[in-house]
Amino acid sequence: MAPRLLSCFRRSSSEPNHEEKETAGSTTTEEERGPGPVVVELFSSQGCATSTEAEMVFSRLGRGDFNLDVPLVLLAYHVDYWDYNGWKDPFGSSQWTVRQKAYVEALSLDTMFTPQIVIQGRAQCVANEPEEILSCIASAPRFPATSFQATFQKPTPDSLQVSLTGTLSTKVDDQGANLMVALYECSLVTDCVDGANKGRVLANDYVVRRLEKLCSVHDISPKKSISGTLNFPLWEGFNAAKCGVSVFVESPSHLIYFFSSSSSVFMIDD
Incomplete structure (x- = not known):
């Protein structure tokens, strides 16, 4: 049987399996779902000597090594301003450098640095200091969790189509x-x-390969339906089994307003 998409998004099938029926029955209201996860963003680079330790801490967060009772959404952005130093980060992008610059302004910081953690778009700390990271996560504001229905397709071998429907x-x-x-x-x-x-084998998880805006909303009430479709160009060596999708809502200055949905690592038909 060909592999099918696996994620914690609500599926579009009209006949959910037994596990999906249980999930739907246990999350019928926002109150029952409770607050959503905390979005934790890492700014890192393979060209930064101290980022390697931060990447290990980030992976440990994803594995649940710190026994947090708060669900997390982890997103790692590899900046490109260390590329001049002898090694070009294969995952580095000026887009992520621009995103970090926006946080420098929004959080009134003096400068950019790696490795840096930004939590819910509202607080930041050095990313290789686990105790400080855990403290920031514990004090982060939580927002209502909402569910978006997602469907995934590969219209061409080198593109992934993501369609979303849900309510704020x-x-x-x-x-x-x-x-x-x-x-x-991952x-x-x-x-x-x-x-x-130089000479090290580097391991990286939750590396953001694409980030796009599905839509912008203004002056709308809760529970208003939102839908849209994005087409992501895929990279050479794309392996769907190692990838996932997260959806979140942020202000123009990247403050995380509330969290919408996140998938686990998924597989999709070729």
Whole structure:
């Protein structure tokens, strides 16, 4: 049998399996679902000597090694401003550098640095200091969890189509908010042959490969239906079994308003 998409998004099938029926029965209201996860963003680079320790801490967060009672959404952005130092990060992007610059302004910081953790778009700390990270997570604001129905297709061998339908759980004022969709990849291994980490084998998880805005919303009430479709161009060596999708809502300055949905690592028909 060909592999099918596996995720914790609600599926579009009209006949859910037994597990899906139980899930639907246990999450019929926002109150029963409770607060959503905390979004934890890592800014890192393979060209930064101290980022390797932070990447290990980030992976441990994903494995649940710290026994947190708070669900997390983990997204790692590899910046490109260390690429001059002898090693070009294969996952680095100027798009992620621009995102980090926006946080520098929003959080009134003096400068950018790696490795850095930003939590819910509202607090930041050094990413290789686990105690400080856990403290920031514990004090982070939580927002209502909502469910989006998602369908995935590969219209061409080098593209992934993500279609989403759902409702917001919180009113959005006239300043607006953006519904963002991140495509990330785990279990990446790189032999680093130059730069600050020369001779090391680097492991990276939750690496954001694509981040797109599904739509912008302004001055709308809770429970208003939202839908849209994105087409992600895929990279060479794309392996769906190592990838996942997260959806979250943020302000224009990247403050996380509330969390919408997140998938686990998934598989999809070729």
